[in-house]
Amino acid sequence: MSETAKSPLERPRTQPEGSHHIDGAYVADAGGRPLPVIYPADGSTIATLEHAGPDLVEQALAAASRAQPAWAAMTGTERGRILRRAAEIIRERNDELSRLETMDTGKPYQETVVADATSGADALEYFGGLAASITGEHVQLGDDFVYSVRQPLGVCVGIGAWNYPMQIACWKAAPALACGNTMVFKPSETTPLSALKLAEILTEAGLPDGVFNVVQGDGAVGSALVGDPRVAKVSLTGSVPTGRKVYAAAAEGIRHVTMELGGKSPMLIFDDADLDDAVGGAILGNFYSSGQICSNGTRVFVQKGILPAFLDRLAERLGHAVIGDPLDPTTSFGPLVSQAQLDQVLGFVQAGRDEGARLVTGGERLDREGFYMSPAVFADVTDEMTIAREEIFGPVLSVLSFETEEEAIARANATPYGLAAGVFTRDLRRGHRVIGKLDAGSCFINAYNLTPVEAPFGGVKLSGVGRENSRAAIEHYTQLKSVYVGMGPVEAPY
Ligand SMILES: NC(=O)c1ccc[n+]([C@@H]2O[C@H](COP(=O)([O-])OP(=O)(O)OC[C@H]3O[C@@H](n4cnc5c(N)ncnc54)[C@H](O)[C@@H]3O)[C@@H](O)[C@H]2O)c1
Numbered sequence: 406m407s408e409t410a411k412s413p414l415e416r417p418r419t420q421p422e423g424s425h426h427i428d429g430a431y432v433a434d435a436g437g438r439p440l441p442v443i444y445p446a447d448g449s450t451i452a453t454l455e456h457a458g459p460d461l462v463e464q465a466l467a468a469a470s471r472a473q474p475a476w477a478a479m480t481g482t483e484r485g486r487i488l489r490r491a492a493e494i495i496r497e498r499n500d501e502l503s504r505l506e507t508m509d510t511g512k513p514y515q516e517t518v519v520a521d522a523t524s525g526a527d528a529l530e531y532f533g534g535l536a537a538s539i540t541g542e543h544v545q546l547g548d549d550f551v552y553s554v555r556q557p558l559g560v561c562v563g564i565g566a567w568n569y570p571m572q573i574a575c576w577k578a579a580p581a582l583a584c585g586n587t588m589v590f591k592p593s594e595t596t597p598l599s600a601l602k603l604a605e606i607l608t609e610a611g612l613p614d615g616v617f618n619v620v621q622g623d624g625a626v627g628s629a630l631v632g633d634p635r636v637a638k639v640s641l642t643g644s645v646p647t648g649r650k651v652y653a654a655a656a657e658g659i660r661h662v663t664m665e666l667g668g669k670s671p672m673l674i675f676d677d678a679d680l681d682d683a684v685g686g687a688i689l690g691n692f693y694s695s696g697q698i699c700s701n702g703t704r705v706f707v708q709k710g711i712l713p714a715f716l717d718r719l720a721e722r723l724g725h726a727v728i729g730d731p732l733d734p735t736t737s738f739g740p741l742v743s744q745a746q747l748d749q750v751l752g753f754v755q756a757g758r759d760e761g762a763r764l765v766t767g768g769e770r771l772d773r774e775g776f777y778m779s780p781a782v783f784a785d786v787t788d789e790m791t792i793a794r795e796e797i798f799g800p801v802l803s804v805l806s807f808e809t810e811e812e813a814i815a816r817a818n819a820t821p822y823g824l825a826a827g828v829f830t831r832d833l834r835r836g837h838r839v840i841g842k843l844d845a846g847s848c849f850i851n852a853y854n855l856t857p858v859e860a861p862f863g864g865v866k867l868s869g870v871g872r873e874n875s876r877a878a879i880e881h882y883t884q885l886k887s888v889y890v891g892m893g894p895v896e897a898p899y
């Protein structure tokens with residue numbers, strides 16, 4: 406692994422005009438508990454916001470409730486035009502937004518410039534394009550007929566995780582707004598900055614006040630939003646423990662939910678796989694964003710015949726990772742998001758060692774400021790080890806070996822999670838056969854972690870409920886009203 410030397414990009418302004426964005430404007434909450442924002446590359450405080458108090462939560466929910474009927478009454482074409490304009494503005498400002506995302510998350514600019522704001526823009530463009538064609542259907546029943554109307558749900562709450570703040574905000578806001586809902590979005594308290602930019606940009610694009618609001622704060626603020634009777638739907642991206650709480654709270658009010666939760670996804674590499682493709686997939690599925698990706702294929706099952714070559718090539722290619730200042734465009738591996746996350750991941754590395762896995766490379770705390778560790782690869786991992794069972798959410802790849810297809814499928818499915826799965830093989834018949842038997846929502850054959858807006862994204866089992874992206878998301882932000890129209894006399898028995 407090498408360190409970078411190039412001078413970093415200019416730092417963007419990180420202190421927002423106000424902590425929250427409600428009814429089309431930045432708002433401060435002078436009495437709110439301070440919420441410092443830390444730059445993971447050096448531990449410095451780059452902004453200080455406040456957690457929303459009850460008055461602010463009320464202000465945001467009232468704004469979203471007030472704005473919803475008029476927003477839903479606009480045509481889909483009108484709503485879509487605003488979302489598409491917002492997508493254009495995001496693309497125009499991608500460089501600045503990417504630098505901000507890098508400072509908020511610590512992810513290398515090399516990644517954020519292609520995968521964060523641009524992915525958000527894709528969602529706004531895609532759902533903006535769909536907005537005009539969200540329709541019900543007509544069924545003729547003799548002279549009578551039934552028609553259905555696809556209606557918005559009302560006020561939606563979006564709650565985000567810290568790894569893809571802008572992407573998560575857009576993946577929730579775009580379909581919700583396209584369908585005529587309004588939203589109160591609460592970003593993760595760890596990475597609160599870019600959702601505010603999204604609100605600012607949507608307002609600039611012509612979004613009516615109150616349609617998209619951002620309030621900051623921790624789980625207590627999220628909980629206040631989820632429990633409010635005005636809320637029709639909650640979409641959470643977060644961990645399974647949080648998902649359990651939010652799902653239960655939403656159930657009190659029989660609210661709609663989308664749950665995008667954690668995973669421990671398998672990647673199956675067969676002897677006949679293209680070695681470099683498989684190694685590339687394992688790198689993308691374990692070390693991109695310093696391993697902090699929900700869908701990562703962290704259990705890498707490698708067939709015995711290719712195992713030695715796979716480990717050698719993986720270690721060799723990891724040696725080319727450029728660890729350094731994430732604002733340096735040549736950096737390809739940045740810090741973890743926080744000291745707490747770093748401590749947690751290093752704890753898993755220790756557990757791997759203690760339980761007898763072989764550390765092939767990495768796994769060390771780096772001697773520099775910021776929350777850095779080297780990407781870790783464990784070999785000789787067995788199914789019962791902690792590192793093979795629990796979501797680590799950091800740069801730790803576990804290699805498990807296997808002999809037969811049946812064995813690999815059974816072991817891959819032996820997990821309560823089911824977010825993603827990948828297969829690497831040159832035999833496409835095997836690729837489809839195996840992927841068909843894996844219990845996962847988002848699957849890949851000879852690729853990994855590619856999640857275009859056109860593809861449904863989401864998990865099965867503990868990894869979640871519902872889907873984001875694609876046409877499927879429309880179903881999760883609308884409800885059907887059916888209307889039976891009688892065209893003849895009404896016949897009653899008495
Ligand atoms: N499936 C996906 O699409 C996806 C994407 C990204 C991250 N994730 C998952 O997210 C996790 C990492 O993110 P995290 O550490 O921010 O997760 P987290 O569960 O700690 O927090 C997620 C969000 O929930 C909020 N929250 C916490 N308690 C709450 C409560 N009681 N009521 C309402 N809101 C509450 C937090 O403030 C935060 O905004 C990982 O498990 C990862 O797999 C899933």
Ligand SMILES: C[N+](C)(C)CCCC=O
Nearest residue numbers: 568569698699700854856
């Ligand atoms: C688009 N990615 C990189 C697969 C991220 C999806 C969201 C999960 O963390």
